[in-house]
Amino acid sequence: MRTFSNILGNAAAKFVKPVYAHCDLPCGVYDPAQARIEAQSVLEIMKKYPNLDHEEDRWRAIFIKEQRADLVKQHLWVLWTDYFKPEHAEKFPELHELVWKTTKQAGACKKTVDPAEGQKLLDMIDQIAGIFAATKQA
Amino acid sequence: MLYIRRIVGDSMLPGYYPGSLIVMRAFRRLHIGDVVMLRHNGTEKIKRISGLRPNEVFVLGDNPGSSSDSRDYGWLPRSAVIAKILFPRHPKPK
Numbered sequence: 001m002r003t004f005s006n007i008l009g010n011a012a013a014k015f016v017k018p019v020y021a022h023c024d025l026p027c028g029v030y031d032p033a034q035a036r037i038e039a040q041s042v043l044e045i046m047k048k049y050p051n052l053d054h055e056e057d058r059w060r061a062i063f064i065k066e067q068r069a070d071l072v073k074q075h076l077w078v079l080w081t082d083y084f085k086p087e088h089a090e091k092f093p094e095l096h097e098l099v100w101k102t103t104k105q106a107g108a109c110k111k112t113v114d115p116a117e118g119q120k121l122l123d124m125i126d127q128i129a130g131i132f133a134a135t136k137q138a
Numbered sequence: 139m140l141y142i143r144r145i146v147g148d149s150m151l152p153g154y155y156p157g158s159l160i161v162m163r164a165f166r167r168l169h170i171g172d173v174v175m176l177r178h179n180g181t182e183k184i185k186r187i188s189g190l191r192p193n194e195v196f197v198l199g200d201n202p203g204s205s206s207d208s209r210d211y212g213w214l215p216r217s218a219v220i221a222k223i224l225f226p227r228h229p230k231p232k
Contacts, residue, residue: 016159019143019175019184021150021199 030083032129035075039125041068042109043118050113065110072106072121076128084135092131102128139164141175141221143182149199149207150184153228160184162221168195171230173223176214186230195219200231 045065052058080099089095102124109117141162145154150173154160162175172187176197185207189196194213199205208214 016142016144017182018146019160019182021145021147021154021156021184021205 030079030132032075032079032125032132035072035079036122036125036129038068038071038075039106039109039118039121041065042072042106043115043122046109046113046115046118062113065113069106069109069121072109072125073103076103076106076125079128079132083132088131088135092134095128095131098124098127098131139221140224143175143184145184147204149201149205150186151201151204152231153200153226154184160223161225163224165219165222168216168219168222173227174219175221176218177220178211178214178218182220189213200228 042065045061045068049058049061049065052061076099084095084099102121105117105121105124109121143160143162145156145158145160148156154173165172165174168174168187168190170187170190173184174187174195174197175182175184176195177183185197185199185205187195188198188208191213193216195216195218196208196213198207198209202209
């Protein structure tokens with residue numbers, strides 16, 4: 001029965017009105033500060049890394065840095081997909097490319113311990129935060 | 139009156155799959171366990187009646203981990219219910 005109605009559903013998807021069975025309760029709380037805090041951790045770990053004497057500490061530092069960089073991506077994706085609206089992208093045409101490049105920079109920070117790369121990530125997040133603040137004032 | 143709708147979302151799994159078609163009809167009486175289409179915040183939604191008061195209904199999704207329902211928005215007026223399921227009918231999952 002399910003297969004039958006699914007086949008029909010696919011065929012008629014364009015013609016039949018939808019009825020929603022989804023979760024539509026976003027909390028509505030968004031802030032680029034979440035991404036920034038994780039990026040600060042990435043940067044601080046990069047700065048400390050050369051001074052770590054023990055192999056275990058260095059291994060942990062790399063592991064945590066990669067986790068934090070991944071969280072940066074996660075927080076930015078939530079902002080991008082849930083907070084920013086088409087009218088924001090219209091007003092700030094650089095938004096999409098900036099978020100895309102910033103998440104790529106977070107990925108780049110996983111591969112290096114160069115603090116310059118961590119600082120670059122922070123600076124890019126600050127640019128996104130600037131757009132975010134502007135949308136809040138509008 | 140009959141309503142044909144296509145399900146969007148997974149809050150009514152495992153019985154009602156996203157993309158599947160359902161047929162609903164106008165109703166005279168509502169019962170606990172009925173799957174209904176209701177209008178809430180300007181959107182037609184499918185949920186299952188979990189509680190009934192004289193003029194209010196409490197609705198839940200069959201897949202509670204992925205459902206916004208009366209746990210979030212509370213009791214709804216009975217007038218929000220547009221139709222109840224005619225086909226296919228799936229029992230409430232245990």
